[in-house]
Amino acid sequence: xxxxxxxxxLVDQDPIFRLGLRVALEEFPNLQVVSEAETDTAVxxxxxxxxxxxxxSVDIVILELGNSRSVQSxxxxxxxxxxxxxxYPNLPVLLLSSLQDxxxxxxxxxxxxxxxxxxxxxxxxxxxxxxxVAAGYSHWYESEQRDAENKRRGNRQNxxxxxxTRRLTKQLENLRSSGIAQIDxxxxxxxxxxxxxxxxxxxxxxxAGQRRELLTSRWLVNHLLATPARAQINEQRQxxxxxxxxxxxxxxxxxxxxxxxLTQTQNAPSLLSPRAxxxxxxxxxxxxxxxxxxxxxxxxxxxxxxxPDKKRELLYIILQKVADALDELRxxxxxxxxxxxxxxxxxxxxxREATIEFFGKFSRVKIxxxxxxxxxxxxxxxxxxxxxxxxxIPLVRELFAYLLFQTDLVVDNKNYPAVSFExxxxxxxxxxxxLIQIANSVMQPLLNYLADVEDIKHNFYDRNLVSxxxxxxFRNDLSWKYRLRNYVTEPKAIFESRYELFVFAPRGIAKxxxxxxxxxxxxxxxxxxxxxxxxxxxxxAIAPRLQSxxxxxxxxxxxxxxxxxxxxxxxxxxxxxxGIGSVSLLEGKNRKL
Numbered sequence: 145x146x147x148x149x150x151x152x153x154l155v156d157q158d159p160i161f162r163l164g165l166r167v168a169l170e171e172f173p174n175l176q177v178v179s180e181a182e183t184d185t186a187v188x189x190x191x192x193x194x195x196x197x198x199x200x201s202v203d204i205v206i207l208e209l210g211n212s213r214s215v216q217s218x219x220x221x222x223x224x225x226x227x228x229x230x231x232y233p234n235l236p237v238l239l240l241s242s243l244q245d246x247x248x249x250x251x252x253x254x255x256x257x258x259x260x261x262x263x264x265x266x267x268x269x270x271x272x273x274x275x276x277v278a279a280g281y282s283h284w285y286e287s288e289q290r291d292a293e294n295k296r297r298g299n300r301q302n303x304x305x306x307x308x309t310r311r312l313t314k315q316l317e318n319l320r321s322s323g324i325a326q327i328d329x330x331x332x333x334x335x336x337x338x339x340x341x342x343x344x345x346x347x348x349x350x351x352a353g354q355r356r357e358l359l360t361s362r363w364l365v366n367h368l369l370a371t372p373a374r375a376q377i378n379e380q381r382q383x384x385x386x387x388x389x390x391x392x393x394x395x396x397x398x399x400x401x402x403x404x405x406l407t408q409t410q411n412a413p414s415l416l417s418p419r420a421x422x423x424x425x426x427x428x429x430x431x432x433x434x435x436x437x438x439x440x441x442x443x444x445x446x447x448x449x450x451x452p453d454k455k456r457e458l459l460y461i462i463l464q465k466v467a468d469a470l471d472e473l474r475x476x477x478x479x480x481x482x483x484x485x486x487x488x489x490x491x492x493x494x495x496r497e498a499t500i501e502f503f504g505k506f507s508r509v510k511i512x513x514x515x516x517x518x519x520x521x522x523x524x525x526x527x528x529x530x531x532x533x534x535x536x537i538p539l540v541r542e543l544f545a546y547l548l549f550q551t552d553l554v555v556d557n558k559n560y561p562a563v564s565f566e567x568x569x570x571x572x573x574x575x576x577x578x579l580i581q582i583a584n585s586v587m588q589p590l591l592n593y594l595a596d597v598e599d600i601k602h603n604f605y606d607r608n609l610v611s612x613x614x615x616x617x618f619r620n621d622l623s624w625k626y627r628l629r630n631y632v633t634e635p636k637a638i639f640e641s642r643y644e645l646f647v648f649a650p651r652g653i654a655k656x657x658x659x660x661x662x663x664x665x666x667x668x669x670x671x672x673x674x675x676x677x678x679x680x681x682x683x684x685a686i687a688p689r690l691q692s693x694x695x696x697x698x699x700x701x702x703x704x705x706x707x708x709x710x711x712x713x714x715x716x717x718x719x720x721x722x723g724i725g726s727v728s729l730l731e732g733k734n735r736k737l
Contacts, residue, residue: 259283446587525589
């Protein structure tokens with residue numbers, strides 16, 4: 145087992161928790177999440193399918209024992225544990241549960257469950273527990289085990305001393321965790337602001353300074369308020385850091401690093417493996433999915449019709465499918481040169497798997513007097529989806545090459561080394577655009593064929609878009625979007641050598657533009673798109689001359705009006721006024737006579 149990574153099966157009813165746990169565990173090269181399940185039926189089915197492929201395909205099951213809201217679910221969790229140990233007696237089971245009821249835990253232990261960790265256990269301790277249980281040992285939450293041993297021994301003095309030490313340690317750890325949580329929240333906010341398009345140089349400099357200060361504060365809190373166990377972990381991480389530093393950095397273990405330098409070095413992607421780099425990137429994306437998902441661009445998106453919770457759920461599913469695809473590509477040991485050949489197949493599989501999981505493989509709706517399976521209807525639009533959306537997603541090959549092989553990123557006419565923080569930022573933009581575009585592709589067939597089905601409107605749509613009139617208006621907006629994109633927007637973007645990407649911003653889904661050479665696409669344009677680019681070129685060519693001509697004509701008109709017409713009118717008016725004055729004078733003299 146030491147020659148290969150431990151293969152894990154995650155079982156939890158919360159898909160968001162499963163995704164977060166998976167991302168966290170994949171930072172460790174000796175751990176591999178091979179599958180996930182939500183229900184007891186799915187667990188047994190998954191294990192049966194994996195056992196047919198390879199009897200050693202799962203090394204340990206990590207299981208949530210029901211939930212705290214339902215006693216029935218807790219009993220079902222115990223029954224599942226019993227079934228697992230009956231059918232697979234040699235398969236270790238580790239409970240990772242929010243439950244801390246001693247009776248339930250003792251029942252689980254009596255059934256044969258091999259270990260237990262509460263949710264919220266530090267990641268390093270959880271990994272240790274996983275390794276111990278997978279190796280055939282039992283691991284039950286350490287503090288409870290010590291309490292039980294001390295009570296059995298009857299040593300009240302040791303119990304009170306241990307309880308006091310544990311209380312102080314816990315308070316110190318709570319202070320540290322609370323401080324780190326506040327700093328991380330502010331750090332996430334500042335990082336999000338740094339990624340907002342259109343910042344001035346001064347604003348970016350101020351935000352970068354705030355970020356450095358928060359990183360330094362995090363390092364100080366993490367070390368000054370560290371418990372003995374935490375301090376040992378920090379020392380191990382620091383020593384490992386120095387061992388992994390490249391030789392050209394010329395840093396010895398005797399050299400002194402500033403806290404901010406050390407923090408930045410610890411967080412630098414250069415020290416991460418491709419798996420850890422992927423985990424860091426996905427964790428950042430998960431945090432951004434907590435933002436508002438309202439579309440703040442001027443372009444209609446298919447996912448705009450979804451309720452916010454459904455929109456977020458779909459994006460989570462796609463992110464998980466991207467992680468699965470990356471794992472599959474790693475296991476197949478493909479070469480970086482193969483990515484252009486299989487890119488379209490990867491995108492198609494992502495769309496298909498996300499569609500099946502989001503709507504349900506066997507979900508049906510009633511149309512007229514017959515029931516139809518949603519997925520079967522949607523998957524028939526594969527060709528249209530591939531041409532209209534999937535094939536048009538930019539820089540997919542570059543993103544996958546970066547995540548799989550840590551290749552440099554060439555984005556916005558710049559070469560970003562894979563080890564740089566800037567490369568990670570650019571990869572985040574590409575990943576976010578990929579998620580949004582695949583989500584659009586999942587919704588497009590639904591809007592084409594099943595948009596006005598009442599069950600679908602009730603289960604998926606935003607309440608402001610459930611009327612037939614609003615749905616038709618929304619579909620018309622999408623139709624015009626595709627017409628404008630195919631005939632005007634896309635040719636213009638090609639001619640201007642740029643891509644427009646959708647990203648997650650604090651205010652919602654925003655749009656950014658990046659530079660990209662598109663000479664080959666420009667040569668392949670024909671028909672109306674080609675006419676549009678020629679019109680743009682003609683406009684660029686004639687605009688300065690036309691402006692000069694209009695400026696000249698305008699100056700001439702102004703000269704004629706002011707110098708000739710104006711002066712002529714002035715003389716005429718002056719003569720009239722002088723004539724009127726002369727008449728008035730003669731009339732006055734006649735009166736005197």
